Amino acid sequence: MGDRSYLVHDGQVAFVVDPQRDVDRVLSLAESEAVRVTHVFETHIHNDYVTGGYALAQRTGAAYHVNAEDDVSFKRDAIRDGEVVEVSESLRVRAISTPGHTFTHLSYALEGEHPYVFTGGSLLFGSTGRPDLLGQDHAEELARLQHGSAHRLVKELDGSTEVMPTHGFGSFCSATQTEGDESTLAKEQETNPALLKDVEEFVRETLDGLDLYPAYYAHMGPANAAGPSEPDLELPSRADKEVLRERLTAGEWVVDLRTRQAFSAGHVPGTYNFGLDGQFSTWLGWMIPWGTPVTLLGESEEQVAEAQRELVRIGIDELAGQATGEPRDWTDGELGTITTATFADLAQVRHHREVSVLDVRNPKEHEESHVAGAVNIPLGQLPQRLDEAPQGEVWVHCASGYRSSIGASFLAAHGRQVVALDDDFDEQAGKVGLPLEGSAAS
Numbered sequence: 001m002g003d004r005s006y007l008v009h010d011g012q013v014a015f016v017v018d019p020q021r022d023v024d025r026v027l028s029l030a031e032s033e034a035v036r037v038t039h040v041f042e043t044h045i046h047n048d049y050v051t052g053g054y055a056l057a058q059r060t061g062a063a064y065h066v067n068a069e070d071d072v073s074f075k076r077d078a079i080r081d082g083e084v085v086e087v088s089e090s091l092r093v094r095a096i097s098t099p100g101h102t103f104t105h106l107s108y109a110l111e112g113e114h115p116y117v118f119t120g121g122s123l124l125f126g127s128t129g130r131p132d133l134l135g136q137d138h139a140e141e142l143a144r145l146q147h148g149s150a151h152r153l154v155k156e157l158d159g160s161t162e163v164m165p166t167h168g169f170g171s172f173c174s175a176t177q178t179e180g181d182e183s184t185l186a187k188e189q190e191t192n193p194a195l196l197k198d199v200e201e202f203v204r205e206t207l208d209g210l211d212l213y214p215a216y217y218a219h220m221g222p223a224n225a226a227g228p229s230e231p232d233l234e235l236p237s238r239a240d241k242e243v244l245r246e247r248l249t250a251g252e253w254v255v256d257l258r259t260r261q262a263f264s265a266g267h268v269p270g271t272y273n274f275g276l277d278g279q280f281s282t283w284l285g286w287m288i289p290w291g292t293p294v295t296l297l298g299e300s301e302e303q304v305a306e307a308q309r310e311l312v313r314i315g316i317d318e319l320a321g322q323a324t325g326e327p328r329d330w331t332d333g334e335l336g337t338i339t340t341a342t343f344a345d346l347a348q349v350r351h352h353r354e355v356s357v358l359d360v361r362n363p364k365e366h367e368e369s370h371v372a373g374a375v376n377i378p379l380g381q382l383p384q385r386l387d388e389a390p391q392g393e394v395w396v397h398c399a400s401g402y403r404s405s406i407g408a409s410f411l412a413a414h415g416r417q418v419v420a421l422d423d424d425f426d427e428q429a430g431k432v433g434l435p436l437e438g439s440a441a442s
Helices: 024-032 053-060 136-156 185-191 199-209 217-225 241-249 260-265 280-287 301-312 343-349 363-368 402-413 425-429
Strands: 006-009 013-017 036-041 063-067 077-079 084-086 092-097 106-110 116-120 162-165 253-256 294-298 321-324 339-341 356-359 393-397 417-421
Touching: 006 024, 024 036, 024 053, 036 053, 053 063, 092 136, 106 136, 136 185, 136 199, 162 185, 241 253, 241 294, 241 321, 260 339, 260 402, 280 301, 280 402, 294 301, 301 321, 339 343, 343 393, 343 425, 393 402, 402 417
Parallel strands: 013 036, 036 063, 063 077, 116 162, 253 294, 294 321, 339 417, 356 393, 393 417
Antiparallel strands: 006 013, 084 092, 092 106, 106 116
């Protein structure tokens, strides 16, 4: 999901920063390190995943540190800017107010011989957390605050301090793309726009660069403010062929977890392909009408369990069922197939007949460069904008093939004739003679 959680210990006691929902991973790590979790810190009320902080504190008896200014419905150890928590003699954690991603965002500095700062959605590797998740009305104000927060961190902390963000590894909480696995405040001063640009330029470029973010984010803040419980990760009941047929007829979502290559070769008609080899939960959570029953189809129980774990992280706790094996284990009817192709194939076929091109990338991607004449419907909006999809033969593409398979499977399930482009747009589209338009093509 593009997020990190942290466990820090001194050999005896530990604190955890921004744990995700499935806290069994944290507990297993603590056990393997032979340490006891005594404190849990939240940098902010998260918008992209359901926290495991409250559940972890309940399981371990740890103090649960949440900003005193956050409006939550559970008991917490309220913490404010400047307060120091002595986890142990060698683990002293100082809260630093760093608004920008949210108004009440906190970073946590662990000072000592090897200093760290846990920056949550504030200072990321080469970027910052996006400022628009609380609504466009607050975006400019939060962007200005984000700039100030970045400068506060480098002013108050040593340049050798290692930056440990929660977001930015593919998360849509990042304002711009981030790269790298590690950084320090000194390195950020050399590369991060928030520290290189003046506030007006930073705000303008940040706001201009923002793209869409997942629709399910709307449900995460309220869930986290309520103190979410630990999830039940027991596999749901098995669905046989008849049950699967009934669920598809009823309009429920039956999701095939296999790779796009396996799905295109043969699948149960009406199912959607969200492969576990990509951002599975992000795109499923984005597209599904919230509350729609979900049944998972996987090659193995391990694959289903992995998908279930990802889904509970965004608050999809109740699954209607699951089935494992291969498509012939899931239906007695004919299997569906989806034709796959490359951009070179598209260039050739357009010489012979008229086909429509559907670009399911997000608007900023499309604006930068796109196939001339392509219709742009971002994948996350496809269920609501299905009527806008071209009629006739539709060639669906994204940046690399993962999203195009999801989009093609969705269109095929609704009776459309589709071809899924399984190819790299940036590398191939311009090399094979396809006419391109957009800011990068001009």
